[in-house]
Amino acid sequence: MNNINPKADVWVFAEQHNGQLEDVPLELLGKARGLADQLKVELAAVLLGDQVTGLAKRLISYGADKVLVAEHPLLAHYQTNSYCKVICQMIRRYQPQIVLYGATPIGRDLAPRIASELRAGLTADCTDLQIGDHKPANEERVYKDLLFQIRPAFGGNIIATIINYQWWPQMATVREGVMRMAEPNPKRKGRVIKVDVDLTPEDLPLEILQEHQQPRKVNLKAARIIVAGGAGVGSRENFKLIWDLANCLGGAPAGSRAAVDLGFIDHQYQVGQTGTTVRPALYIAIGISGAIQHRAGMEQSQKIVAINKDPDAPIFSIAHYKIVADLNDVVPRMIKALKEKATR
């Protein structure tokens, strides 16, 4: 457990695969930059791997004041125990006040093991982070400048703000795609600090026999325009409407969980709490009723158009443009209108 030190750093775990940084640490740096500025402390990225120092520049350009680099051949491939050991050593030594991880398969494997080892608190899958004060009901004292770890809970029916005011570091995993990535500034200056690594083969209990990774074919997070269909589209064949409209707009097709479960579109296109969280400039929801789990994954879109036969569909409560009508009638009209505008 770390001492409570309001001057201590904010850290972001810089997840990388084969020398490529994931998006989520870059998203996190944008958010954490704001938190660190508010706390008037430094922001550090924590980078583990083999020969990865070259990535430090990019982390600095996205907001890090410094990059703590732990390099070792045994860190080339992620394993829970080796990464946990090195990060715990670093946390014990440098005593940061906040440590953030992406809620990726690796982040969700690693962070709880670290929290258990340090006996620290950890909040999973946050969708927002803020700095704020807390007064416990049974104490006179106000704990200032804590990390508010904000997350949906109970299947998205409530939003909980979690704190740890006595046991530091304050740690959280953060969902991918919910924090806005800052514009990188290649002129930003930062320091690279090399950290000693003490590992033995015993710290790698797994033998990785085979690994198969599909390149991410679909990158919904990067799409400026998303056209998403739900159960209301009716069939995989009729989903052609969604693809056509997306095509026309230069956007990406997507589906709700219901559409994926019904086999209308593949899982990698799924938007929502169990799929991808997106925040495009335009989100067109077609035949999607808008369960809370779906809205949680898209409600931060800049403009939302909803098309649904049911005037009471919850999706309309967050839509900017509401079209209460049969999608089979409306979508072709939209395609027609877009083509007309394009040729004009």
Next chain:
Amino acid sequence: MGYDCVVLVKQVPDTKRITGKVMNDDGTVNRAALPAIFNPEDLNALEVALQIKDRFGGTVTAISMGLPSAADVLREALYRGADKAILITDPRAAASDTLATSYILSCAVRKLSYDMVLCGRQAIDGDTAQVGPQVAQKLGITQITYVEAVEQLDGRSITVRRNIGNGWQLVRTRLPVLMTVIDTANQPRIPAAKRLMRFKKARARCEIERQLREQRPDLEEDKLKDMIGQVTSDLQARGLLIEQWDIDIIGADPTRCGRSGSPTKVHRIQSVVLAAKESKNVEPTDAGISQMISELINDRIIA
């Protein structure tokens, strides 16, 4: 030979059916107000353990920490094929966060002989996926998360396929190991009718006590205690006792359990309210749609 598997199972509120007010004033969940179910991915974990037992022999022990009502999921585990069920229930464990929960569970697992500890990846009430890795750390054993299949078991060597999000990984390690299992791993078996008939009478001590108190409110405390003891040893003799452990039995430090052992606290709980936004109704006509598209172009939303 065979393998001893311990499966951690949780009774969870069915979060798909949340209605009305189910939260306590302190922000914790009033679980009693919701239908309670067997956490879905814990059923997948139980199925993995049962398949190992079917193939190699050994034992399957189900452990659940929770309210006395968690005995329900333990009975379900017995219906499906678990050999033994253990209920950890103690008021001092209430309001435990994942750190305290994993501490209590690890103390309980340590009392058993095990080759593998299994649990679902995550529980649908919190969706944290933290307890598995935290139990593994406390036991000092290797964790393998997101398990889809146990491909090979050979002596003390285990080969497992795990889902790593955008692909899969085949890993080998030595027992003991903790595995968290995901929903695509298998189709959990349904309870066997014979086992259901047999184990529907299985009870934990707290259930026996509550039942006797209801049936015999006239009984003096001493008499009652005797009767509880009698019924308990009778059920035990017939293999129908769900063991009940408290934090003293498992040798846990009370300061590391419950609220005092939980670093995370709830600052605030808000119900999800739909954000009221400026919105327009669009007529489903060519003119209405054309107007909307013009606006989106003017706002530079579409090019």
